[in-house]
Amino acid sequence: MSHDAKIADLSNQYHDDRVLKSYLQRVLPADVHAAIAPDLESLGAIAANELYDLQLADRLNEPRLTQWDAAGNRIDHIELTDVWKRALVLAPEYGVIAAPYEQAHGAYSRIHQFALAHLFIPATDMAAFLMATTDGAARTISRFGSDELKATALPHLTSRSPEAFWTAGQWRTEQTGGSDLSRIQTEARYEDGQWRLYGRKWFTSSSMANMALVLAKPAPDAYDGLGLFYLPIRTEARSVNDGIRVNRLKESMGARKLPVSEIQLDGAACSPIGPPDEGGRYLTEMVEIARTWNAEIAVAYMRRGIALARDFSRSRTAFGTPIIEKPLHYDTMAGLQATYEGAFHLTFRLVELLGKREAGSLSSTEQHLLRALTPIVKLTTAKQAVEVTSEVMEAFGGAGFAEDTGIPALMRDVHALPIWEGTTNVMSLVALQTLRRNGYLQALTDELNRCAAAVTTPELKQAVDTARAAFRNAVSWLSDATKEDEQAPQAGARRFARTIGQALELALLARHAQWALQHEGGRAVAVVEHFAAQGIDRIAPRRHYDAYQLAQDRTRQTLFQM
Incomplete structure (x- = not known):
C-alpha cells in the first residue's frame, strides 16, 4: 500500500511513546536501560513502517484451513496470514518470549519482555494471543514439567531461533462453558501404557501451534480432579499428531487473523503435567501470565489507536484549521491519553511483580498484591480499551467507519479482551472473592x-x-x-x-x-x-x-x- 493510501502515518513507535520511555527511565537501572534500548528502537521502527505497511496490505487475508490434500489424506493444514508469518520470525528474534526465561536482567526481565510486547502487539494482528499462551506454557513447564519436558519442549518455547521456536496453545474451553471448569467433558484415558485424550474443545486459539496444554477429566472415576496434559500437536516435520482433528475455523466478529478452531480429540497421545488429577493447581500462574498479556494487549491497542488518531487530527482540517486545534477535539484526545497512561502504569505495576517473583525477590505482601491485582488489572484495562478505541474510531469521523483504513478492525479486535481469560463479570467476582481473603x-x-x-x-x-x-x-x-x-x-x-x-x-x-x-x-x-x-x-x-x-x-x- 502506498504512503498516500494510509489514513494516518506512524513514526518510530518507541521514540514516539513518551509514556513507555519515561516509565523505563524511572524504573530501570541505567545499565539495563542501555542494554535493552537498541532492540526497542529497532522494533519500534519495524512496527511503524514494515509491519504497519504489511498490516494494511494484508488486511483482507484470513487464515485458511485445508483439511484434505489432493491424494485424499487428512492434513488439517492452516495457512496463516503474511503478518502472522512475519510475527513468528520477529517474536523469537527479539526475545518476546525468551527474555524473562533468560533472566539476563533479573527482576527487570519481565519489564524488558513487556516493553518489547508493547511495540510488537499492535503491529502483528493479534498474534499476541499466541504469544500469551506460549508464555503461559513455558512458565508452567519450567515450574511443574518433568525433566524430559524441560529438556525437550522448554528450549523450543524460549528459543531465539525462528527455525527452532515453538508456539503453544492452552485448550480449556468447551461448549458447556469456559470459566466453569467443573463442566469439562474431555476425558484423558490411560490405555496400554499411554495417556490419550477424547472429546471436543469448542474454542482453541492456537490449533496451528506445536503443542498445547489441555485440561481434561482423567478416567477412570478414581480421579476426583482435573488433569493438565502436555499434547504435542505437530512434529518437526509439521505433520499433525494422530488423534487431533480440526473440525473448522471459527468465524469471529474480531481477531479474525487468529486461527480460532474447534478441535476433536480422538485418542491423541499426551502426558500429564504432574499428578493426573491435580491440574487445577497448575493453572494459577499460567492464568496470571495470560491475564497480564490481556492487559498489555489492551494497553498496546489503546496506544496504537491514539497514535493514529493524533496524526490524523494534525493533518485533517475543518473550518480552516487542523482538528487537533479545536478545543473539544483536543479535550477528547487528552482524555483518551490519560486513560491510556493510567492503564499503562497499572499494567506495568503487575509486570514488575511478575518479574520480582520469577527472580525470587517477591515478598509475601507483594505476593498478595500480585494475586489481588491480576483480575482487577485484566478487567479494568479490557473495558478501557473498548471505550478508548470506540472514541478513536469517532475521532476519524466517517473515515473511521471505512474498512480500508484498518480502524474498524482495531475496534473489533479489542472486543475480544473483556471476554478472553474471563469476562468482566467473572473477573469482578474473582476480585471480590480474592479481596475477602x-x-x-x-x-x-x-x-x-x-x-x-x-x-x-x-x-x-x-x-x-x-x-x-x-x-x-x-x-x-x-x-x-x-x-x-x-x-x-x-x-x-x-x-x-x-x-x-x-x-x-x-x-x-x-x-x-x-x-x-x-x-x-x-x-x-x-x-x-x-x-x-x-x-x-x-x-x-x-x-x-x-x-x-x-x-x-x-x-x-x-x-x-x-
Missing part, C-alpha cells in the same frame, strides 16, 4: 499508601487523596453490603472492581508524575488532573442500590426478565 485487601491499601508517601506536590497529593477516598468508599460499601445480605456485593461487583482499578491507576499516575516533575517537566501532572476529572468512583451513585435490588428481585420478576 486475609491480607489481600491490605496489600492494595499498602500500595495506595506507598504512592501517597512518594507524592509531595499539592496537585498530586490532591489526586492521591481522591484515589484513596474512592478506594475507601468501595471498601466501606463492600462491608455494608455484606452486612445487609451476604450475596448483595455480587450485584455491584463490577462497579466495585472498576473503582478499585481506577483508584490504583490514579495513584500510580500521581506517583510517576512526582518523579517526572524533577526529570521531564509538568506534562505528567496535567495527565493526572485530566484522569481525576473523568471520575473514578463507580460506587457512590448507587451505594445502597444493590442490596435493595437483590431483595426486590427475590420477590418479583426483574426488569431484565420482563
